[in-house]
Amino acid sequence: MPRIRVEVDGATYEDEVEPRLLLVHYLRERLGKVGTPVGCDTSNCGACTVLMDGMSVKSCSVLAVQADGSDVTTVEGLGIDGTPHPMQRAFHEEHALQCGYCTPGMIMASLDLLRENADPSEEEVRDGLEGNLCRCTGYQNIVKAVRRAAGEMRDPAEQEVTP
Amino acid sequence: MTVQEGDAVTTQEVGSPRKRSEDARLITGRTRWTDNMTPAGTLHMAFVRSPHAHARITRVDTSQAKGRPGVVAVFSGADLAEEQGSLPCAWVVTEDMKHPEHPPMAVNEVRYVGEPVACVVARDKYAAVDALEEIDIDYEPLPAVVDMDAALADGADLVHEDLGTNKSYTWVFENGDLDAAMRDAPVVIEREYIQQRLIPTAMEPRSVLCVPEDEDYTLYSATQIPHILRLMLATVTGIPEHRLRVVAPDVGGGFGSKLQVYGEEVLALLIARRLGRPVKWTESRSEGNMTVHHGRDQIQRLTLAAERDGRIRGLKVNLLADMGAYLMLVTPGIPLLGAFMFNGIYKMDALSFTCTGVFTTKTPTDAYRGAGRPEATFAIERLMDELAAELGIDAIEVRRRNWIAHEEFPYETIAGLTYDTGNYEAATDKALELFEYDKLRAEQADRRERQDPVQLGIGVSTFTEMCGLAPSRVLGSLSYGAGGWEHASVRVLPSGKVEVVTGSSPHGQGHATAWAQIAADRLGVPWEDVKVLHGDTAISPKGMDTYGSRSLAVGGVALYSACEKVVDKARKVAAHLLEASEQDLDFSGGRFSVRGVQQEGKTIQEVALAAFAAHDLPEGIEPSLDSDATFDPENFSFPHGTHLCATEVDTETGMVKIRKYVAVDDVGTVVNPLIVEGQVHGGLAQGIAQALYEEAVYDTEGNLTTTTMADYLIPSAADLPAFTTDRTETPATSNPLGVKGVGEAGTIASTPAVVNAIVDALRPHGVNDVQMPCTPERVWRALRGEAKPRAAEPGAGGGLGSAGGDQ
Numbered sequence: 001m002p003r004i005r006v007e008v009d010g011a012t013y014e015d016e017v018e019p020r021l022l023l024v025h026y027l028r029e030r031l032g033k034v035g036t037p038v039g040c041d042t043s044n045c046g047a048c049t050v051l052m053d054g055m056s057v058k059s060c061s062v063l064a065v066q067a068d069g070s071d072v073t074t075v076e077g078l079g080i081d082g083t084p085h086p087m088q089r090a091f092h093e094e095h096a097l098q099c100g101y102c103t104p105g106m107i108m109a110s111l112d113l114l115r116e117n118a119d120p121s122e123e124e125v126r127d128g129l130e131g132n133l134c135r136c137t138g139y140q141n142i143v144k145a146v147r148r149a150a151g152e153m154r155d156p157a158e159q160e161v162t163p
Numbered sequence: 164m165t166v167q168e169g170d171a172v173t174t175q176e177v178g179s180p181r182k183r184s185e186d187a188r189l190i191t192g193r194t195r196w197t198d199n200m201t202p203a204g205t206l207h208m209a210f211v212r213s214p215h216a217h218a219r220i221t222r223v224d225t226s227q228a229k230g231r232p233g234v235v236a237v238f239s240g241a242d243l244a245e246e247q248g249s250l251p252c253a254w255v256v257t258e259d260m261k262h263p264e265h266p267p268m269a270v271n272e273v274r275y276v277g278e279p280v281a282c283v284v285a286r287d288k289y290a291a292v293d294a295l296e297e298i299d300i301d302y303e304p305l306p307a308v309v310d311m312d313a314a315l316a317d318g319a320d321l322v323h324e325d326l327g328t329n330k331s332y333t334w335v336f337e338n339g340d341l342d343a344a345m346r347d348a349p350v351v352i353e354r355e356y357i358q359q360r361l362i363p364t365a366m367e368p369r370s371v372l373c374v375p376e377d378e379d380y381t382l383y384s385a386t387q388i389p390h391i392l393r394l395m396l397a398t399v400t401g402i403p404e405h406r407l408r409v410v411a412p413d414v415g416g417g418f419g420s421k422l423q424v425y426g427e428e429v430l431a432l433l434i435a436r437r438l439g440r441p442v443k444w445t446e447s448r449s450e451g452n453m454t455v456h457h458g459r460d461q462i463q464r465l466t467l468a469a470e471r472d473g474r475i476r477g478l479k480v481n482l483l484a485d486m487g488a489y490l491m492l493v494t495p496g497i498p499l500l501g502a503f504m505f506n507g508i509y510k511m512d513a514l515s516f517t518c519t520g521v522f523t524t525k526t527p528t529d530a531y532r533g534a535g536r537p538e539a540t541f542a543i544e545r546l547m548d549e550l551a552a553e554l555g556i557d558a559i560e561v562r563r564r565n566w567i568a569h570e571e572f573p574y575e576t577i578a579g580l581t582y583d584t585g586n587y588e589a590a591t592d593k594a595l596e597l598f599e600y601d602k603l604r605a606e607q608a609d610r611r612e613r614q615d616p617v618q619l620g621i622g623v624s625t626f627t628e629m630c631g632l633a634p635s636r637v638l639g640s641l642s643y644g645a646g647g648w649e650h651a652s653v654r655v656l657p658s659g660k661v662e663v664v665t666g667s668s669p670h671g672q673g674h675a676t677a678w679a680q681i682a683a684d685r686l687g688v689p690w691e692d693v694k695v696l697h698g699d700t701a702i703s704p705k706g707m708d709t710y711g712s713r714s715l716a717v718g719g720v721a722l723y724s725a726c727e728k729v730v731d732k733a734r735k736v737a738a739h740l741l742e743a744s745e746q747d748l749d750f751s752g753g754r755f756s757v758r759g760v761q762q763e764g765k766t767i768q769e770v771a772l773a774a775f776a777a778h779d780l781p782e783g784i785e786p787s788l789d790s791d792a793t794f795d796p797e798n799f800s801f802p803h804g805t806h807l808c809a810t811e812v813d814t815e816t817g818m819v820k821i822r823k824y825v826a827v828d829d830v831g832t833v834v835n836p837l838i839v840e841g842q843v844h845g846g847l848a849q850g851i852a853q854a855l856y857e858e859a860v861y862d863t864e865g866n867l868t869t870t871t872m873a874d875y876l877i878p879s880a881a882d883l884p885a886f887t888t889d890r891t892e893t894p895a896t897s898n899p900l901g902v903k904g905v906g907e908a909g910t911i912a913s914t915p916a917v918v919n920a921i922v923d924a925l926r927p928h929g930v931n932d933v934q935m936p937c938t939p940e941r942v943w944r945a946l947r948g949e950a951k952p953r954a955a956e957p958g959a960g961g962g963l964g965s966a967g968g969d970q
C-alpha cells in the first residue's frame with residue numbers, strides 16, 4: 001500500500017493507505033477528524049470541503065494518496081489558538097447555521113472565496129458558494145456572515161459590514 | 164430586551180434575539196453526528212437493494228460474500244424473517260384501510276427500487292460494500308405500477324397481490340351543502356394540480372449505530388423521534404421497552420424525513436443482538452434518495468363555486484395520494500392533515516374532501532415539511548388567483564372579500580376547526596407596503612404594454628396553517644395511534660443552576676437556546692445558568708418529539724408549566740424562610756420578597772439551596788423544587804401570513820427569476836426573533852424549491868432517475884433570492900405563551916406565491932397553469948400551449964439531463 005505523509009491541522013501524519021481511500025474517509029476514519037462530514041457521494045453538496053495547500057477541495061473527491069505531501073486544514077484546524085476564526089464567529093453572529101451539518105464545508109469554502117476576493121458583493125458570495133448546499137437557512141444569513149467576516153478580515157478593527 | 168416595570172428593571176429573555184448556544188460545537192467541528200461515533204469493535208453494515216420496481220425474489224445466495232476477507236456475517240431477508248416483524252404504521256385512517264405487511268428486509272417480493280434485500284456486516288465500510296458484489300440474487304420481474312389513475316383502473320397490475328386492489332383507503336370529510344353551493348353557481352372553476360413527489364434531503368444522511376450491552380441495547384440514530392422510535396422498536400422486535408435506550412445525538416436536519424421508523428434501524432438492532440457487537444450503518448446520498456421516505460405526490464382535482472362578486476360558495480376536493488409501496492409511520496394520514504386546510508383563511512358554505520390513498524411501486528411517502536398543508540394551501544391559493552382572473556378582480560381584493568375579518572375571531576371554519584386568532588388585514592397591509600405592490604403592478608402593466616419579452620408577474624399567498632400537533636382527543640378522533648402532548652421537567656440544582664429536560668427532540672431548530680430563554684424568564688435566573696437536555700430516552704424519559712411545528716407550541720408550553728410548578732414549590736419554602744404567608748410574597752426577577760418590605764427577600768437560588776439542605780423546611784414539603792409538566796393542547800395553533808412574490812419570466816427562454824419576495828408572518832408571540840427569521844428563510848427556500856426546482860422522477864419502469872444531488876435539484880445560494888421578512892404579532896389564545904409555531908409556515912406559504920407569480924406573468928399569453936417544478940422547459944411549453952407533461956415525461960426534473968423519463 002502507498003505510504004503518505006500529510007500535515008492536517010498542524011500535526012503531521014504518516015500512514016499506509018489503500019489507493020482508493022478517499023481523503024474524507026482518511027480524515028474521519030483514520031485520523032478521527034470527524035468534524036468534516038459527508039453529505040453526498042457525487043461531490044455536489046460540499047459538506048466535506050477542506051483546504052488543501054490553501055485551496056478548497058471537496059475531500060470526497062480527492063484520494064488520500066493525492067494529498068501526499070500536502071497541508072490540509074479542516075474546520076477543526078481553525079481557531080485552535082483559542083480565539084474563534086472571524087469566519088466561525090460571523091456564522092454564529094449572523095445565525096448562519098441551523099442544523100450545522102453543512103457548516104464546516106461552508107466555512108472552508110467561504111475562506112477560499114475570500115482568498116480570491118476579499119470584498120465580495122452579495123451576488124459574488126452567492127455565486128462563489130454555489131457548490132455548497134444548505135437545506136436549513138435559505139442562505140441569506142450565510143451570505144451576511146461571509147460578508148461580515150470579509151470585513152473583519154480586511155480590517156480586524158472594523159466590526160460591521162455595510163450591506 | 165430590557166423592560167421597565169414600575170421600579171424594577173428586569174431583563175426579559177423571551178423576545179430577545181439570543182445568539183444560539185448550539186453554535187459553538189457546530190462551527191468548530193466538535194460535533195456528535197451518529198456517523199462520528201465508532202465504539203471499539205464496531206461492525207459496518209451495507210445493503211444490497213432491489214434494482215427492480217417490482218419483482219419476486221426467487222433465490223438469494225450469500226455464500227460467496229460470507230467468505231470475503233473482513234466479512235463477519237451476511238443476512239438475507241429470509242435469514243431474519245422470524246424476528247424482523249413488520250414496520251409500523253401508526254395511522255389507520257379508516258376501518259377498512261388496506262395495510263400490507265412491510266418487512267424491514269424483503270423476503271419474497273420487492274416493491275420499489277432500493278428496497279433492502281440482503282445485508283453484509285464487515286469490519287469496515289469498504290469491506291462491506293466490496294462483498295455486496297458477491298451476493299447473487301435471482302429476481303422474477305413483475306409489472307411496475309407507476310401511475311395512480313392507471314393503478315385504480317379495473318384489471319390494473321397490483322402492487323400487493325393479496326390485497327386485491329391498489330386502493331389503500333378512501334377518506335371523506337364533508338360539511339355544508341355542496342350540491343346547493345354548486346347548483347347554478349355563477350362562477351365555477353375546475354382545475355387539476357399535480358403536487359410532485361419530493362425528496363426531503365436533510366443534509367445529514369441517515370445513520371444508525373446500535374451498541375449491545377448484555378440484554379440492553381443503545382441505539383443512536385439520526386432521528387427526529389427518539390421516544391416514538393424506542394416504543395416502535397420494542398413493538399416490532401419484541402425486545403422489552405425498558406431494555407432499549409434511543410439516543411438522537413446531533414441530528415443534521417430532518418424536515419419530516421427522520422420522523423420515521425426505518426427498516427435499517429430495526430435491522431441494526433436485530434443484527435447487534437445476533438452478533439453481540441456494535442453495528443453501524445450510514446447511507447450514501449444515492450441510497451438515501453431511493454429509500455428515505457418521499458413527500459407530497461398528489462393529484463388534486465378541484466372545483467370551486469363562487470358568486471359574481473367573488474364570494475366563495477363551496478369547494479370540492481378530490482385527491483389521489485400516492486402512498487408508494489407500503490404504509491410507513493404516518494403515510495396514510497399525511498394528506499388528511501391537509502383536509503382541514505383547503506378552505507384556507509376563507510369563509511364558505513360547503514366543503515367536500517375525498518382522498519384516496521393509492522399503492523404504487525415507488526418509495527413510500529410520508530411527512531415532508533408541512534405534510535398535507537402545503538398541498539392544501541397550494542390548491543386554495545392557486546384557485547383564489549384563478550378566481551380573481553376569471554372575474555377580473557385584483558388578487559388581493561378577491562381574498563379580502565372572502566377572508567375572516569379580524570373581529571370575527573374565534574371563528575369556526577367550514578372544516579370544523581376553530582381559528583382562535585388572526586389578523587389577515589394587518590399582515591396583508593404590511594406586506595403590500597414592503598412589496599410596493601402598486602409600483603410593481605404599474606411596472607407589470609408597462610411591460611405588458613411594451614410586449615417586453617421579460618414579463619413581470621405578481622403572486623399572492625395569504626395562508627394559514629394548523630400546527631402545534633396536536634390535541635390528543637383530535638388525534639384520537641382521526642384514529643391516530645398516539646396522543647399529541649409534550650413533557651418537560653425542570654431541575655433546580657443546589658447551586659441554583661437549572662437543568663431543563665424536554666421531550667422535544669431538536670435537529671437544528673435551536674431549542675437549547677430558546678428553551679433556556681423561557682426558563683430564564685419564568686424562574687428569574689440568568690439565561691447562561693440554564694442547560695437544556697434532550698434527545699436521549701435515558702435522560703429525557705417522556706416525549707413525543709419534534710415535527711409538525713409542535714415543539715414550542717406544545718413542548719415550550721410544557722416547560723412554561725413546569726417552571727410555574729417550580730415557583731409554586733419555591734414560594735412555600737420562601738414563605739417559611741421569610742416567616743411570611745405565601746399570599747404576601749411577590750416573585751419577580753428571580754426573587755421572592757415580602758410585599759411592602761422589598762428588602763426582605765430570598766432569591767430562587769437561596770431557596771433551592773435551602774430545599775437541598777432540607778434543614779428547615781415547612782411541614783409536609785419535600786426537599787426539592789424539581790417539577791415536571793405534560794401539556795396537551797386544547798386546540799391547534801394557526802400561524803398565518805401574507806407572502807408576495809414578483810417573478811420575471813423570460814417568454815423566449817422560459818427562465819424564471821424571482822425579483823422580489825416579501826413574507827409577513829404572524830406566528831404569535833416570538834421567543835427568539837433570530838431563530839424565527841431563520842426558520843422562515845429556510846422554509847421559503849424549500850417552498851420555492853418545490854415551485855421551481857425539485858422533483859423525484861420515476862421512469863415508466865419504476866426506476867428513480869433522480870438519485871443524486873446532480874439530478875435532484877436542491878437550490879444553491881445562487882438559485883435563491885434575498886427575502887424580505889417581517890412579522891405581525893397576534894398572540895395565540897390557546898396557550899399561555901401565546902406562541903403558534905414557525906417551522907413549516909414558510910414552506911406552506913411560498914410554493915403558491917411563486918407559481919401564482921409565474922402564471923400571472925403569462926396570463927396575457929393564455930396560460931392558466933404551469934406544472935411544478937416550473938422549469939424553463941415547462942414554462943416555454945406552456946407559453947406555446949402544449950399539453951402539460953405528466954410525471955415520467957420529459958420536462959420533469961433537470962440536473963444533468965438524466966431525468967428524462969424512458970431510459
